[in-house]
Amino acid sequence: MDLTSILLALVVLLLATAICVILFERLGFGSILGFIVAGIIMGPHTPGPVATENVEDLQHIAELGVVLFLFTIGLEMRPEKMWAMRRLLFGLGSLQMLVTASVLGTYLLLFTDASWESAVIGGLGFAMSSTAIIMATLAERGELATEHGQTSFAILMAQDLWIVPVMALVPILAHRTAEVTEASLWEEVSLLVVAIGGIIVIGRHLLPAVLGYTAKRRRMEAFGIVVMLSVVGAAWVAEHAGLSMTLGAFLIGMLLSASDYRYQIEATVAPFKDTLMGLFFIAVGMSINVSALLSDWSTLITHVPAILALKIAVLIGLTLAFSIGRQAAIRSGFLMSQFGEFAFVLFGAAAVAGVLSTHQLTLGMLAVALSMILTPLMVKIGSELAVRLGAVSVVEEAKPAADLDRHVVVIGYEESGQLICLMLERANVPFIAFDRNISRVQEGKQSGHNVHFGDINSPATQQAAGLGRADAVYVTLRDMEQAKAVAVTLKHLYPLLDVYVRVRTLKDQDELVARGIKHAGTGYIESTLVRGSALLKGIGTSEADVQELVEDFQRDDYALVRSAYAKSNREQ
Secondary structure (H helix, E strand, O other): OOHHHHHHHHHHHHHHHHHHHHHHHHOOOOHHHHHHHHHHHHOOOOOOOOOOOOHHHHHHHHHHHHHHHHHHHHHOOOHHHHHHOHHHHHHHHHHHHHHHHHHHHHHHHHHOOOOHHHHHHHHHHHHOOOHHHHHHHHHHOOOOOEHHHHHHHHHHHHHHHHHHHHHHHHHHHOOOHHHOOHHHHHHHHHHHHHHHHHHHHHHHHHHHHHHHHHHHOOOHHHHHHHHHHHHHHHHHHHHHOOOOHHHHHHHHHHHHOOOOOHHHHHHHHHHHHHHHHHHHHHHHHHOOOHHHHHHOHHHHHHHHHHHHHHHHHHHHHHHHHOOOOHHHHHHHHHHOOOOOOHHHHHHHHHHHOOOOOHHHHHHHHHHHHHHHHHHHHHHHHHHHHHHHHOOOOEOOOOOHHHHOOOOEEEEOOOHHHHHHHHHHHHOOOOEEEEEOOHHHHHHHHHOOOOEEEOOOOOHHHHHHHOOOOOOEEEEOOOOHHHHHHHHHHHHHHOOOOEEEEEEOOHHHHHHHHHOOOOEEEEHHHHHHHHHHHHHHHHOOOOHHHHHHHHHHHHHHHHHHHHHHHHHHHHHO
16 A cells, blocks of 8 residues: 555544544443444455555554553552452452353353364353453443452453463364473473563562663653563563463553552553554454354354353352352443453464364354444443442552542642641641652652652543542642643643642742632742741841731732832832
């Protein structure tokens, strides 16, 4: 394709995506289905304009979005929180794989022409769910911190751990047991241990030191490169060791969750993650062969709903058995009903090994694609059923600001910011502070203050600060132009938020007041009044007279000071 054709295809793709996303969001199905439908329209299997014929290459690139997404989830999951979830992760997650695979495999064996080997592969493939779709859906709906969100997440992580033994099962089912020797098994285990150990050592010790080096020198470009390198590197190492890329990304993210740079890291990857996640779902849509789907419609319409119903029933039953609330169990069951991306890999490997026929491979791929398309509808059904049964219980979110409400956000942890934090602490007012100087952040943490490294201009950092739930924000930055820009931006984004900002001059104050910032104060004048009061008292002026003078200066928005400034300027 020439450049003109590429640009035209890109314009049409973006237009189709925008229309589909807006339409499906208006219909209540969310943006994910919109991306998939746009991919179907622009894919090589439908008439009309085609964005690209190389759908597989596009999928490989777009998978980086899933990798980055799991990395950000890891940033929210401290190791101690993962340990606290061990019952769900290893207990519920493992049982879900075993029981679901057994039930679905039995169904395929009894009601289709599948052999027992292909039934096992089909059961295992359909037992897994789509990490990308589920996590994106939870994030879009703001449900990551809910009981069903945490339950679904634990099951997904357990499914990722099952990838290695499931893939190892393919050559065994193909009767290639001779290839699985003791030596090769030992090599695989050793590689696995070395890979995980390497990720842990680098993530816990090396990366924080490198990120600290770049942060102290304000090298934000280098900071971003190091972050992206760590994510991609961990994903590559995990995949090379036989694990999923997402698991490697999640692990490195989890190791960085306790660092001082967590919010800035999240802000760095957010633009890439969001773009690539959208591209991923478009690529999924492009891979769907509509004509093949229609030709095998009767088979798919018979078996896919039955398999989905069985999977939902097993998921709900198991979650209830693990004392998960009824509402959360229903939501988890319907949310995780679809078949995951790993099924494409598993079915492809099984076909190459001769376990699945070409026809079975096609049907399996179409079943996975159809289940993905149906996910928004299943989520909608599950949500409505859960609402009828009662409210959803919420668990504590991993982010420090998640459990804060009606708190104060302090921007800048210099002397003024530190004093504000001390005052808030003494007054028992909850707060969270941000600063781009890592040394000050570390000093704040040593003082026991809730201080984090991050740029408040980033939407991800704003979300982490919980600005939508805060009572007020206090901006205290030495760079006055930056302070004014931050104050105006936050007031625009959060109109109901009280924005306090420390400025140097009355001119700065008047400028901010004119732009809607009512709480702009001149720190220079107030500090001068304090020093001047000390001077007057020191030379014998009574405290009452000093207080009266200060009040005179402060009265009517420093009217006396303004008149003196005006007179001075006229004389000049």
